[in-house]
Amino acid sequence: MKKRFFLRTLVASMALTGVAYAQDSLKIGLILPMTGQQASTGKQIEAAARLYMAQNGATVAGKKVELIVKDDGGIPDASKRIAQELVVNDKVNVIAGFGLTPIALAVAPIATQSKTPLVVMAAATSIITEASPYIIRTSFTLPQASVAMADWAPKNGIKKVVSLVSDYGPGIDAERFFKDRLMFNGGQVVESLRVPLRNPDFAPFLQKVRDIKPDALFVFVPSGAGAAVMKQFLERGMDKAGIKLIGTGDLTDDDQLNDMGDGALGVVTSHHYSAAHPSALNKKFVDAFQKANKGMRPNFMAVGGYDGMRVIYEAFKATKGKGNGDELLAAMKGQIFESPRGPMFIDAQTRDVVHNMYMRKVEKKDGQLFNIEFDLIKDMKDPGKTK
Numbered sequence: 001m002k003k004r005f006f007l008r009t010l011v012a013s014m015a016l017t018g019v020a021y022a023q024d025s026l027k028i029g030l031i032l033p034m035t036g037q038q039a040s041t042g043k044q045i046e047a048a049a050r051l052y053m054a055q056n057g058a059t060v061a062g063k064k065v066e067l068i069v070k071d072d073g074g075i076p077d078a079s080k081r082i083a084q085e086l087v088v089n090d091k092v093n094v095i096a097g098f099g100l101t102p103i104a105l106a107v108a109p110i111a112t113q114s115k116t117p118l119v120v121m122a123a124a125t126s127i128i129t130e131a132s133p134y135i136i137r138t139s140f141t142l143p144q145a146s147v148a149m150a151d152w153a154p155k156n157g158i159k160k161v162v163s164l165v166s167d168y169g170p171g172i173d174a175e176r177f178f179k180d181r182l183m184f185n186g187g188q189v190v191e192s193l194r195v196p197l198r199n200p201d202f203a204p205f206l207q208k209v210r211d212i213k214p215d216a217l218f219v220f221v222p223s224g225a226g227a228a229v230m231k232q233f234l235e236r237g238m239d240k241a242g243i244k245l246i247g248t249g250d251l252t253d254d255d256q257l258n259d260m261g262d263g264a265l266g267v268v269t270s271h272h273y274s275a276a277h278p279s280a281l282n283k284k285f286v287d288a289f290q291k292a293n294k295g296m297r298p299n300f301m302a303v304g305g306y307d308g309m310r311v312i313y314e315a316f317k318a319t320k321g322k323g324n325g326d327e328l329l330a331a332m333k334g335q336i337f338e339s340p341r342g343p344m345f346i347d348a349q350t351r352d353v354v355h356n357m358y359m360r361k362v363e364k365k366d367g368q369l370f371n372i373e374f375d376l377i378k379d380m381k382d383p384g385k386t387k
């Protein structure tokens with residue numbers, strides 16, 4: 001009953017005040033985990049959003065654009081409360097960010113009821129865009145990255161694999177799509193291991209993998225957790241035991257990669273963005289990002305935030321600063337542009353991101369570790385939506 005009462009109040013509030021407010025300025029509510037386990041996600045996306053505004057100005061169609069950043073600590077209940085406040089009190093035109101899948105799903109009903117576009121810049125479970133017709137995604141999906149890896153592995157002598165994933169939506173997506181595609185390609189996942197999302201201890205799981213002795217360990221963990229997996233993998237001598245480490249790009253996160261040390265050399269991952277992506281646009285993006293953030297290297301979360309701001313700004317321009325939810329949503333669908341990650345577009349039907357998926361290997365370049373791209377699948381849609 002409380003939920004229904006809030007939603008009725010929310011709709012009434014938007015009807016009474018939203019239109020009048022939209023004439024004054026354009027507001028973006030950015031909900032991010034600035035503290036807690038996923039804090040690196042928050043700092044990367046906020047830095048990218050502020051960089052985009054610095055490069056493109058804080059005025060669109062003659063109206064001031066305001067960025068309101070709120071810390072949810074990675075907790076869905078906090079995200080929901082913050083989203084309610086942003087929509088009802090701050091009268092935001094767009095809500096964006098969303099560091100984890102449970103957060104995006106918690107806020108989805110608010111986007112629907114208030115007709116506020118919700119731009120997912122980080123969370124990567126396939127079903128997210130189905131949770132509300134007002135959701136647009138500029139990050140990626142785990143099925144995209146997992147299928148790419150499952151196509152590459154058997155062609156490169158990897159047939160017997162153990163999967164190790166964080167036990168929540170994206171991890172379950174990664175596990176399922178990798179396993180199904182690997183089996184289709186003649187390989188086998190001999191064991192599927194799931195690690196708690198909160199305060200994970202990888203040690204007992206990695207010991208089990210060592211005992212099984214597969215060709216490779218396939219890993220998905222959220223941004224910020226890859227370094228811990230890498231450290232414990234090497235401490236147990238699993239690389240020396242002949243077990244290859246492969247995974248989605250979260251594993252060799254650009255934000256942490258240099259701190260992982262030379263033990264990370266040779267690790268192969270599949271992902272949509274690397275700071276080493278060899279395009280002129282990306283080189284400019286990386287240089288500007290590092291200059292604005294004391295040398296911090298942008299990762300895939302940063303590019304999701306940067307491209308998300310681009311989608312929002314272009315929608316503001318296309319609607320001539322009106323800020324109406326349905327008009328903004330329509331202007332976001334179908335956008336096609338060159339991103340630091342490469343070419344991408346927002347599928348008008350699914351409202352999900354379509355982009356290249358790259359195979360990368362950790363190599364040393366100019367004394368630093370980078371994910372160096374060596375192959376790609378062009379214009380990859382989310383495999384979770386093509387069945």
